[in-house]
Amino acid sequence: xxxxxxxxxxxxxxxxxxxAAGAAVSGASFGAISTGAGLPWWLPVVMSLLVxxxxxxxxxxxxxxxxxxxxxxxxxxxxxxxxxxxxxLAVGDVLGKGLLQRLVGSHLLVDETTAFALAQSDPRRAxxxxxxxxxALFVAWNVAVVAGALxxxxxxxxxxxxLDAAFPAALLALLLPALKDKATRHAALxxxxxxxxxxxxxxxGVPVLFTLVGLLITARQEPNA
Amino acid sequence: xxxxxxxxxxxxxxxxxxAGPLLRDRVRLSGxxxxxxxxxxxxxxxxxxxxxxxxKGQGFAGLALPIxxxxxxxxxxxKAPFVVVVVLAAATTAALRFxxxx
Numbered sequence: 001x002x003x004x005x006x007x008x009x010x011x012x013x014x015x016x017x018x019x020a021a022g023a024a025v026s027g028a029s030f031g032a033i034s035t036g037a038g039l040p041w042w043l044p045v046v047m048s049l050l051v052x053x054x055x056x057x058x059x060x061x062x063x064x065x066x067x068x069x070x071x072x073x074x075x076x077x078x079x080x081x082x083x084x085x086x087x088x089l090a091v092g093d094v095l096g097k098g099l100l101q102r103l104v105g106s107h108l109l110v111d112e113t114t115a116f117a118l119a120q121s122d123p124r125r126a127x128x129x130x131x132x133x134x135x136a137l138f139v140a141w142n143v144a145v146v147a148g149a150l151x152x153x154x155x156x157x158x159x160x161x162x163l164d165a166a167f168p169a170a171l172l173a174l175l176l177p178a179l180k181d182k183a184t185r186h187a188a189l190x191x192x193x194x195x196x197x198x199x200x201x202x203x204x205g206v207p208v209l210f211t212l213v214g215l216l217i218t219a220r221q222e223p224n225a
Numbered sequence: 226x227x228x229x230x231x232x233x234x235x236x237x238x239x240x241x242x243x244a245g246p247l248l249r250d251r252v253r254l255s256g257x258x259x260x261x262x263x264x265x266x267x268x269x270x271x272x273x274x275x276x277x278x279x280x281k282g283q284g285f286a287g288l289a290l291p292i293x294x295x296x297x298x299x300x301x302x303x304k305a306p307f308v309v310v311v312v313l314a315a316a317t318t319a320a321l322r323f324x325x326x327x
Contacts, residue, residue: 015307022311039226046228050235060234061226070230074237081238088245090266095246103250115270116264161256162318165290168277169297169314171270174300178267189267192275199276199284206291211272215265 008128016133020140021036022166027141028175029158030057031148037065041149048145052107056080059204080205086212087114094126108134115174134213187215287327293318 016196034044039061047057063073088109094117095105102222108131116133120126158164179185191211198207235315254262280286297314307312 018311019307023236034226043226043231045229047226047231047235049232051238053238054309056234056238060230063247064226070227073226074230074234077234078237079242081241084238084241085244086262086265088242088268089248090245090248090262092246096263102246103243106246106305109242109297111270111273114266118266118270138229156270160319160322162289162315162320164277165293165297165317165318168274169301170296170307170311171274172279172294173301173307173310175267175274176272178263179271184267187264188268188271191272195272197277198261199259199280204282207250207276208272211268212265215261215268 008132011127012138013155014134015171016116016129018138019116019133019170020200022141022163022170023137024144025161026054026167027144028148028151030061031145031150032053032152032180033058033059033065033148035152036147037061042125044149045146046144048142052141053076053077053081053084054112054141056205076205079203082205083208084109087111090114090116091130092128094123094130096127103133105134108138110134111171113135115171119174120178193214195198289318289326290323292321 016166029039030048031044034047035041043063044057047060051057059080060073064070065108068076088106088207089111091114092102095102112136117130120129133134143162156168176186188211191213194213195207196210198210270303274294276289278286281290288298293316296317300313301307301310
């Protein structure tokens with residue numbers, strides 16, 4: 001593990017910090033929204049430690065706050081998190097070889113760590129990026145959720161600060177190098193169009209899974225490439 | 226929301242996460258399949274960018290959000306540092322909302 005930290009350069013650390021800072025603001029608002037919806041302060045804290053997937057946490061609390069059952073909340077959250085399976089297939093190797101690294105590393109598999117790992121040019125850097133981003137996000141997110149849950153409603157709407165634009169912009173910046181490849185770009189654009197078209201009709205999380213239609217196109221093109 | 230629901234969501238989510246790395250241990254992937262896996266993750270993440278930029282719930286997100294992401298995207302394309310991209314996107318959207326654009 002020690003060699004990972006030597007691979008870390010200041011630039012990567014700065015990028016990871018930016019993402020972690022965004023996660024902290026969003027975590028604080030998750031804690032505040034949860035207690036605002038009447039949950040005991042420890043429940044969003046336990047949820048953040050064990051689930052560690054912001055989108056599904058907001059979704060689950062939102063479903064219950066809107067009068068839905070806990071079962072419906074769990075189902076909505078799981079649909080949203082199904083994308084982690086293909087993520088794990090893609091970047092599973094960067095976690096490390098040992099069983100412990102795989103077990104712990106899997107818990108850190110989120111959108112940002114996947115994007116950071118994919119954006120690196122060599123496996124050593126990918127591993128360093130994955131772990132540093134994962135640990136920074138985990139600490140920032142969970143500390144902020146505790147703070148938000150305890151401080152409660154004094155935290156304003158994070159979207160007023162444009163935080164909802166920071167997340168897609170960060171992902172987009174990390175994806176740009178991969179999108180230079182023409183076949184990948186075409187598949188990604190097609191996939192995005194499919195996901196957008198499906199959004200009004202399907203539960204959250206399912207439309208992005210449909211994007212793998214785009215992959216069939218690249219798979220067919222590859223033999224000619 | 227109760228503790229049982231939280232635990233079920235946690236176990237299910239962890240199972241999704243663990244499945245990929247464990248499957249990769251069992252099966253030796255060819256270079257071609259390996260490339261397909263990372264392409265599929267890129268496609269998924271890009272679709273996530275698109276839906277997070279343009280939709281809120283099942284409707285349109287309004288203009289302030291996509292304009293902010295677009296400004297960040299152009300900055301990234303012009304090779305601006307990552308931190309600048311993120312801050313620029315958030316600041317643009319925040320400024321537009323402050324100015325009254327939804």
